Amino acid sequence: MRSLFLLLVSPVVIAIQQAPALPGAQAISSSDRVYTADQTSNTITVVKPLTNEVLGTISLGKPRMTDQLNPQYLSSVNSHGLGFSLDGQYLSHTSVTTNTLTVVRTLDNTIVSKTTVDRASHESFFAHDGKTVWVACRGTENVNLVDAINGGIIGRVKTDSGPSKVLFSPDGKLAYVNHINSPVINIIDVAKKEVVHKIRGLGDVFSSDMMISADGLRLWAVHKKIGKTSIIDLSARKVVTVLDTGAESNHPNFATIKNITYGFLTVAATNETRVWRQERPSSIPVFVHSIPSSGVEPHGIWGSPDGTRMYIVNEHSDTLDVVDTSTMKVITSLVVGQESQALVYVAGAVPSPATGTENLGTQGLDKRCENRLIRVTNSTDASALFTIRQLEGLEMLQIIGRTLEINQTYVATAACKTCNGGRLQIVSFKATVPMPGKLGCAVAPQVLSFLPFFTNYEIESLQVGKA
Ligand SMILES: *[C@@H]1O[C@H](CO)[C@@H](O)[C@H](O)[C@H]1NC(C)=O
Ligand SMILES: *[C@@H]1O[C@H](CO)[C@@H](O)[C@H](O)[C@H]1NC(C)=O
Ligand SMILES: *[C@@H]1O[C@H](CO)[C@@H](O)[C@H](O)[C@H]1NC(C)=O
Numbered sequence: 001m002r003s004l005f006l007l008l009v010s011p012v013v014i015a016i017q018q019a020p021a022l023p024g025a026q027a028i029s030s031s032d033r034v035y036t037a038d039q040t041s042n043t044i045t046v047v048k049p050l051t052n053e054v055l056g057t058i059s060l061g062k063p064r065m066t067d068q069l070n071p072q073y074l075s076s077v078n079s080h081g082l083g084f085s086l087d088g089q090y091l092s093h094t095s096v097t098t099n100t101l102t103v104v105r106t107l108d109n110t111i112v113s114k115t116t117v118d119r120a121s122h123e124s125f126f127a128h129d130g131k132t133v134w135v136a137c138r139g140t141e142n143v144n145l146v147d148a149i150n151g152g153i154i155g156r157v158k159t160d161s162g163p164s165k166v167l168f169s170p171d172g173k174l175a176y177v178n179h180i181n182s183p184v185i186n187i188i189d190v191a192k193k194e195v196v197h198k199i200r201g202l203g204d205v206f207s208s209d210m211m212i213s214a215d216g217l218r219l220w221a222v223h224k225k226i227g228k229t230s231i232i233d234l235s236a237r238k239v240v241t242v243l244d245t246g247a248e249s250n251h252p253n254f255a256t257i258k259n260i261t262y263g264f265l266t267v268a269a270t271n272e273t274r275v276w277r278q279e280r281p282s283s284i285p286v287f288v289h290s291i292p293s294s295g296v297e298p299h300g301i302w303g304s305p306d307g308t309r310m311y312i313v314n315e316h317s318d319t320l321d322v323v324d325t326s327t328m329k330v331i332t333s334l335v336v337g338q339e340s341q342a343l344v345y346v347a348g349a350v351p352s353p354a355t356g357t358e359n360l361g362t363q364g365l366d367k368r369c370e371n372r373l374i375r376v377t378n379s380t381d382a383s384a385l386f387t388i389r390q391l392e393g394l395e396m397l398q399i400i401g402r403t404l405e406i407n408q409t410y411v412a413t414a415a416c417k418t419c420n421g422g423r424l425q426i427v428s429f430k431a432t433v434p435m436p437g438k439l440g441c442a443v444a445p446q447v448l449s450f451l452p453f454f455t456n457y458e459i460e461s462l463q464v465g466k467a
C-alpha cells in the first residue's frame with residue numbers, strides 16, 4: 001500500500017517548474033531540452049542540456065536562398081521566435097517572413113499544426129490553458145490567438161501598434177505585450193481578451209524583446225536601437241528607471257541565485273552578457289558582472305529552472321554558450337544552426353523513457369561561419385562587422401556598419417583570388433538609420449549580399465570605404 005501511495009503522489013511531488021523559477025525548482029534532467037530558432041538555416045536546433053549535446057535540427061523549410069524565392073515555394077521562411085507550453089509538451093515557433101505559427105510536439109519533434117497568422121508574427125507563447133498560443137504580429141495592431149492542436153486563428157486582441165512579444169503572469173490571468181512602434185506595455189485580461197491597463201513612459205518606442213521574473217513582479221523591456229532597457233515594477237505598474245544597458249542590447253532573462261534576483265541581458269555589439277542584481281522590484285538594478293561571449297553578437301538567452309546555468313546563443317557565430325552562474329563564466333560552447341535568434345529552455349520536454357531524437361536532421365549544422373570586424377578606410381570611428389556564412393552552393397555575406405556618416409554610400413570590396421591582387425565590389429550600401437546620441441552618424445544594420453565568397457575571394461582582404 002505504501003509504495004502504491006508513493007507512486008500515486010509522486011507526479012504531484014515532481015511537478016515541473018519552468019525557468020525562470022523561484023528557489024527550490026528541480027535540477028537539470030535528461031528530459032529537459034534547449035531550443036534555438038535559426039533564421040538562415042531555417043531550423044530549430046534541439047539541445048540536451050544535461051549532457052550539453054546537440055541532438056539535431058528540425059527543418060521548417062529550405063535554407064536561405066535555396067528555392068525560397070521560387071514562386072512555387074510553400075514552406076516557412078525566417079525561423080525566428082520561440083515559446084512553449086508550461087507542461088513542456090509543445091513548442092510554439094514563429095517564422096517572420098511567411099507569417100507562420102508552427103506548433104511542435106517536443107516528445108518526438110513532429111509538427112502538430114501550422115497556421116498562417118497576421119503580418120510579421122514575431123514572438124508567441126502558450127496561455128496557461130496549454131491549448132492556445134498568443135502570437136504578437138508586429139506588422140499589425142493585434143495579438144492573434146491560435147488553436148495549437150488543430151491550427152487556425154480563433155481570436156484577436158487589439159493592442160497598440162507593432163506588438164512584438166507576449167508573456168503571461170505566473171497565475172496565467174494577465175498577458176503583457178511590448179511593441180516596436182509604441183512606448184507602452186499593454187496588460188491584457190486573459191479571460192476577457194482585452195487590454196485593461198497600459199504602462200506608459202518606456203524609454204523608447206521600439207521594444208523588441210522583454211522578460212518577466214519568476215516572482216512575476218519585474219518586467220524588463222529592452223530597447224535595442226538605443227541600447228537601453230525599461231525596468232518595470234509590475235505591482236506598481238510603473239517604470240522604475242530606464243537603464244543604460246549597452247549598444248544593441250538584445251534579450252533579457254532572470255535567475256534567482258541564493259534567493260537574489262539577477263537580470264541577465266545579452267549585449268550584441270560588445271559580445272557579452274551583462275548581469276545586474278535587483279533587490280526588490282522597485283529597486284534600481286546594480287551592475288555586477290560582464291560575461292564575455294565565446295562568439296559574436298549574443299542574442300537569445302534562457303536559464304535552467306534551478307538557476308545554475310544560462311544558455312546564450314551567439315547569433316553571428318552559430319554557437320551556443322553554456323554559462324555556470326556560480327562563476328559567471330562560459331563553461332562550454334556548442335555548434336548550432338545558422339543565425340539563431342530566440343532561445344528557450346523547456347523542462348520536462350521529453351519524459352523518460354523517450355529519447356526525443358526522432359525526426360531530427362542536420363540541416364544548418366557545422367557550416368563555415370567567419371566574422372571580421374574592420375575599420376572603415378579613411379575614418380576614425382566607423383566600423384563594419386562582416387559575417388560570412390556557408391549556404392548551399394554560395395555564401396551569405398552580412399555587414400553591420402556602425403558610426404557611419406548618415407546618408408553616405410559605402411562600398412565593400414575584396415581581393416579576387418584569380419585577379420592578381422585586383423579588387424572587386426562585393427556590395428554597396430547607404431547608411432540611413434540614425435545613431436541615437438551621435439548627430440550625423442548612422443548604422444547600416446542588415447546589409448546582405450549572396451555570392452560564392454570563399455571560393456573566389458581572400459577573406460583577409462575585406463575593405464569598406466566611401467563610394
Ligand atoms: C527569499 O527572499 C524573499 C523575498 O525577498 C523573502 O521573503 C524570503 O524570506 C527569502 N527566503 C530565504 C530563505 O532567505
Ligand atoms: C566581437 O567579436 C568579433 C569577432 O570575434 C571581434 O572582432 C570584435 O572585436 C568583438 N567585439 C568586441 C567589442 O569585443
Ligand atoms: C538622410 O536622407 C533622408 C531621406 O532622404 C532625409 O530625410 C534625411 O533628412 C537625411 N539626413 C541627413 C542628416 O541629411
Ligand SMILES: *[C@@H]1O[C@H](CO)[C@@H](O)[C@H](O)[C@H]1NC(C)=O
Pocket residue numbers: 377378464465466
Ligand atoms: C583614402 O584616402 C586617400 C588619401 O586621401 C585616398 O587616396 C583614398 O582614395 C581614400 N580611400 C577611400 C576608400 O576612401
